[in-house]
Amino acid sequence: xxxxxxxxxxxxxxxxxxxxxxxxxxxxxxxxxxxxxxxxxxxxxxxxxxxxxxxxxxxxxxxxxxxxxxxxxxxxxxxxxxxxxxxxxxxxxxxxxxxxxxxxxxxxxxxxxxxxxxxxxxxxxxxxxxxxxxxxxxxxxxxxxxxxxxxxxxx
Amino acid sequence: xxxxxxxxxxxxxxxxxxxxxxxxxxxxxxxxxxxxxxxxxxxxxxxxxxxxxxxxxxxxxxxxxxxxxxxxxxxxxxxxxxxxxxxxxxxxxxxxxxxxxxxxxxxxxxxxxxxxxxxxxxxxxxxxxxxxxxxxxxxxxxxxxxxxxxxxxxxxxxxxxxxxxxxxxxxxxxxxxxxxxxxxxxxxxxxxxxxxxxxxxxxxxxxxxxxxxxxxxxxxxxxxxxxxxxxxxxxxxxxxxxxxxxxxxxxxxxxxxxxxxxxxxxxxxxxxxxxxxxxxxxxxxxxxxxxxxxxxxxxxxxxxxxxxxxxxxxxxxxxxxxxxxxxxxxxxxxxxxxxxxxxxxxxxxxxxxxxxxxxxxxxxxxxxxxxxxxxxxxxxxxxxxxxxxxxxxxxxxxxxxxxxxxxxxxxxxxxxxxxxxxxxxxxxxx
Numbered sequence: 001x002x003x004x005x006x007x008x009x010x011x012x013x014x015x016x017x018x019x020x021x022x023x024x025x026x027x028x029x030x031x032x033x034x035x036x037x038x039x040x041x042x043x044x045x046x047x048x049x050x051x052x053x054x055x056x057x058x059x060x061x062x063x064x065x066x067x068x069x070x071x072x073x074x075x076x077x078x079x080x081x082x083x084x085x086x087x088x089x090x091x092x093x094x095x096x097x098x099x100x101x102x103x104x105x106x107x108x109x110x111x112x113x114x115x116x117x118x119x120x121x122x123x124x125x126x127x128x129x130x131x132x133x134x135x136x137x138x139x140x141x142x143x144x145x146x147x148x149x150x151x152x153x154x155x
Numbered sequence: 156x157x158x159x160x161x162x163x164x165x166x167x168x169x170x171x172x173x174x175x176x177x178x179x180x181x182x183x184x185x186x187x188x189x190x191x192x193x194x195x196x197x198x199x200x201x202x203x204x205x206x207x208x209x210x211x212x213x214x215x216x217x218x219x220x221x222x223x224x225x226x227x228x229x230x231x232x233x234x235x236x237x238x239x240x241x242x243x244x245x246x247x248x249x250x251x252x253x254x255x256x257x258x259x260x261x262x263x264x265x266x267x268x269x270x271x272x273x274x275x276x277x278x279x280x281x282x283x284x285x286x287x288x289x290x291x292x293x294x295x296x297x298x299x300x301x302x303x304x305x306x307x308x309x310x311x312x313x314x315x316x317x318x319x320x321x322x323x324x325x326x327x328x329x330x331x332x333x334x335x336x337x338x339x340x341x342x343x344x345x346x347x348x349x350x351x352x353x354x355x356x357x358x359x360x361x362x363x364x365x366x367x368x369x370x371x372x373x374x375x376x377x378x379x380x381x382x383x384x385x386x387x388x389x390x391x392x393x394x395x396x397x398x399x400x401x402x403x404x405x406x407x408x409x410x411x412x413x414x415x416x417x418x419x420x421x422x423x424x425x426x427x428x429x430x431x432x433x434x435x436x437x438x439x440x441x442x443x444x445x446x447x448x449x450x451x452x453x454x455x456x457x458x459x460x461x462x463x464x465x466x467x468x469x470x471x472x473x474x475x476x477x478x479x480x481x482x483x484x485x486x487x488x489x490x491x492x493x494x495x496x497x498x499x500x501x502x503x504x505x506x507x508x509x510x511x512x513x514x515x516x517x518x519x520x521x522x523x524x525x526x527x528x529x530x531x532x533x534x535x536x537x538x539x540x541x542x543x544x545x546x547x548x549x550x551x552x553x554x555x556x557x558x559x560x561x562x563x564x565x566x567x568x569x570x571x572x573x574x575x576x577x578x579x580x581x582x583x584x585x
Binding site: 017018019020022023024025026027029030051060061064065066067068082083084085087088089090092093120121122123124125126127128129133136137138 | 244402
């Protein structure tokens with residue numbers, strides 16, 4: 001079993017909230033991903049067994065949503081919002097500076113597996129542009145200096 | 156704390172106050188009194204009150220909230236549900252985030268009133284996955300409401316059971332479409348459903364369901380507490396109340412401005428947001444989130460209410476006002492917009508899946524200086540063949556902004572074609 005007893009208990013608690021078991025599938029995927037870092041083939045089979053659906057039904061959900069990953073990830077996900085309000089305020093220039101700073105390609109990982117740097121669509125922070133998201137945290141009203149310092153501070 | 160410039164009316168008047176985010180602080184400022192009043196009324200009377208208020212949904216479509224509630228069946232043995240759409244993902248929109256971070260209890264009170272009015276036993280709040288912090292604040296507020304007995308087995312001691320379940324999305328714009336949301340809530344890909352049947356007949360888990368936006372619920376306690384006449388004192392005859400305009404882009408003071416519907420767009424851009432910095436001029440403004448067609452600088456004298464905006468072939472949408480100055484290349488704007496819709500199409504309908512990609516390719520070709528005169532016609536042809544031809548309004552939302560850009564800024568596109576390069580080197584970079 002790759003899913004821990006604790007995660008399983010949290011999934012069971014989520015299932016209780018829904019009239020049909022499958023309603024708790026997204027919450028369950030969030031729970032297992034936060035514990036394991038990504039949703040592997042084995043995790044997929046275990047989740048499918050919990051929800052009494054086929055593994056392929058879990059896979060089609062995992063692949064549909066940007067925030068679920070079916071392969072191991074860098075330790076930190078850094079996403080610069082490049083939608084229109086942010087682009088108007090220099091987000092794409094910032095992104096390229098950060099790519100250069102970390103020496104990564106577009107939507108690439110640092111060679112030490114520390115950071116994935118990519119762009120993201122509107123994050124709902126339009127008055128605070130440019131901004132970026134590091135994992136679950138927003139960092140707003142940035143310039144290149146502030147953004148680089150944030151990235152340098154990531155373990 | 157609120158860290159951006161803002162103006163307030165009733166919705167956001169306490170948003171700078173940290174205590175407002177706690178149940179005790181919310182109650183000290185009059186919170187949950189309206190719910191007590193509403194739960195003492197006949198549900199049909201609450202629906203009538205909201206109908207009479209003229210409240211329109213603030214999620215983009217502007218449909219009458221009271222009318223929507225009245226579609227819920229009254230004679231049924233099936234469980235009924237409410238869904239709160241907190242999947243705010245429309246580019247240029249960031250008001251729902253602040254309504255949750257700074258006013259979760261106000262929204263929850265609106266949900267409780269709506270639940271009573273429609274007889275819903277459970278509310279599912281679907282919040283976009285990226286809103287991790289707002290989701291934490293909201294869950295804490297839900298927990299507070301449970302421990303005070305405002306939610307749960309007997310809401311406010313009335314014997315009316317109401318539960319609230321918060322679900323996080325996982326990064327898909329289409330889940331803001333109400334039936335895409337319902338599919339996602341059920342643990343599936345967020346691909347919108349054919350309508351009819353509408354959610355009031357066949358909604359979440361196949362049960363009668365009403366879906367409202369975060370802001371829509373947030374207005375409800377104020378209407379119950381202060382009455383229809385008071386509410387109609389804000390806004391226009393057809394579009395009463397306030398809304399929170401999120402202003403972004405090339406302005407001196409990007410921020411959140413709660414103003415009556417019907418406030419003129421030029422007042423929002425120049426007076427509240429301080430106009431364009433650096434002595435430059437406005438070139439165009441998208442008035443209501445990225446799906447809404449742009450207006451050129453000489454058409455900003457329009458009241459921000461659908462009955463007026465429709466005359467200019469655009470709509471209020473989510474009230475996300477994006478301002479572009481006179482350095483802006485509108486083909487680059489089209490590139491950003493078409494990329495977004497291409498990226499977010501759920502892929503279900505051919506017109507949308509293919510059309511969004513084609514539009515993005517053509518726009519990028521024009522931007523590179525490799526476009527032809529014919530490309531402009533093809534763009535409009537593709538847009539026309541997407542609009543109104545698909546299961547949901549996403550394809551319309553992808554077509555409208557391109558139609559708007561070509562209606563008002565065709566010259567930008569033609570200059571690219573004829574000069575075989577981007578003639579706006581000073582524009583924001585792609």
